[in-house]
Amino acid sequence: MNDSAMTSMQRVLATLGHQEPDRIPMFLLLTMHGARELGMSIKDYFSRAENVVEGQLRLREKYHNDCIYPFFYAPIEVEAMGGEVIYREDGPPNSGRPFIREAAQITSLQFPKVYEAPRLSEVLKAIRMLKERVGDEVPIIGVVMSPFSLPVMQMGFEAYLDIMFEGPELFEYLIKLNEAFCVEWANAQLHAGATAITYFDPVSSPTVTTRDQYLQYGHQIAKRTLSRINGPVATHMASGLALPIVDEIAETGSAVLGVSTMEDLGELKAACCGKLTILGNLNGIEMCRWTPEEAERQVKAAIAKAGPGGGYILADNHGEIPWQVPDEVVMAISEAVRKWGRYPLDWIDVAGS
C-alpha cells in the first residue's frame, strides 16, 4: 500500500479510532523550520500569517507530514494579555519577564477578547488561509495553553506555586479567567478551520505536580475546559511524564495524549490502549545530533513498541521540533516512517522486536 492510499485525514481518523490505517501517521511538529524554508528570520516569519501558511505548506510537501501545525509560539497568549515576547535567531520566541508582578494584581486582571488581539487574529488568519488551501485532506492542529499551565508564563513558576499552595482564592480567580480565555481561544481556532486543538498542560504532569494535586486541580480544570471546546482535543504534557494519570486524562474527554521520551512507549501503549491515541515520543533534544541512521533506528523502535493496532501517531516528545534539528534528520524520520510504518507491521515479528 503506498502513501496515496489514504489521505492524511483518513489516516489520522483511522488511528484515532484505534484501527490500523495504511501506515503510521506522523506529526512532524515543525514551527520555526518554516522560516528556514522561506529564508527569513524567525521574527519576520511569524510577523505575517501568509509566511506561516507558505511555510507549513512547503513543510508538508517536503516531509509528507500528516498534519498542518499553524502554531506560532508558546507565549502568544500572554503576549495578547500584555506579556513580553523575546525573539531570538536560533530558537522559539520565548516569554519574557512575567506580566503579573504581584499576586495581588490578579483580581484586577482583564484579558482581551480573542478577536481583538492582533497576534491571535494573525493565527486565526493563518488557519483560515490554510483551511482554504488544504480542505479536509489533512488535519490542521490548533494550540492552546491549559488554564492550569498558562500561569507559569503569566506570573512565573515560583509565584504560581506559591498561590497554588498558599493563596487559594487568587489561584481560583486566575484559573477561572484563564478557563474562559482558553475556551474562547480554542473555539476561535476551530471556527477558523482547525480540525483539533492541542491542549498543552505540562503543569498537570506528575513531573511537576503530584497525582493528588492533579486530581484536585489540573483534572478538574481540564474536564471543565475540554467540555466547552467544540472539537477534538489532544492533551500534551510537553515532555512531562503522564503514566500515573493516563486514566484520568482519558476521563477529561481528550482523544490523544502527547507523551514523554522519559517513559516507555510500550508501557504507555498498554495503559492508553483503546482509550487514548499516543502522540510521541522521539527525543527532540537528542534529535539535534542524530545521524540519519540513528533517526531511522529511533523511528523503528518507536513503531515497534506503539504501532501495532493503531492508536499511535509518531511525533517528537515536546510538541515542537527544535530549530537545531537538521533538515536531513527530519527527512530521515519521514522516510523511516514511510518505510517501516506501513501496516501490517509484519517486520516487527520477523525481526523479533
Added chain:
Amino acid sequence: MVNDYAEVAARLEKALLVVDRIEAESVFSESGVPTFELIENVIAPTLERIGTLWINGTASLSQVYMSGRICEELMNSVLPHDSEARISQPRTAIAVLEDYHSLGKRVVTSVLRANGYRIDDYGSGISVEALAAKVVEDRTEILLISTLMLPSALRISDLRFQLRKLGANTRLIVGGAPFRFDTQLWQEVGADAVGISATEALQVVTRMMEELS
C-alpha cells in the same frame, strides 16, 4: 542522639511533602539540634531523599520546590543567607542564562542555602556578556547555570569562551531540562559538571568546594 536524627528527618520529610510549614517549623524548633548538625544530619538527607524521589518520578517538582523553600526560610531564621557563618568559600553564584524561567534556579538556591552554603544570585534573563563580566568582577570560582530552553543551554559554550578570553577559570555547573533530555549536552557546551536535580547540584558543589579549598 544519632538514632534520633533519622526520626527527626522522617518527620521533616513527611511535613515537607505535604507542604505543612507549621509542622516543619515544629520539627526545627523542637529538635534541639545545633544548626550545623541539623543541616548535616537532618536537612541535607531529607532534601536529598526528596530530590531522589523526584528523579524516580515519585515526587513532583512542586514538592521539591516547596520543600527547598520551607527549609531555606527556616534556615534563614537561624542563619541568614548572607551570614559570615555560612560556607562561603570558594565564591559561588547561580544564574538563569538568557531566560526568565527561574524555578530551577530557585530550587537549587534553596537547597544550597538550606544546606548552609552562601550563594550569590545573579538573577534571570542575564546575557552571556553580562554574566561573564559579573563573574570576573566578583572572582566567582563556581558558577551554576540553569536553563530551560535548548538555545540558552547552547549559549553556555559562548560563556565558556568569553570567560577564557577574560582569563577566568570558573568552574561551570549546568542544569535544566535540556541536560535531562540529552545526557551528553553538558560536555558539548564545555561545562565542568551537570546537576540533573538540585540534589545532584549540591553534591557537585560540595565536591568542587573540597577540590578548590
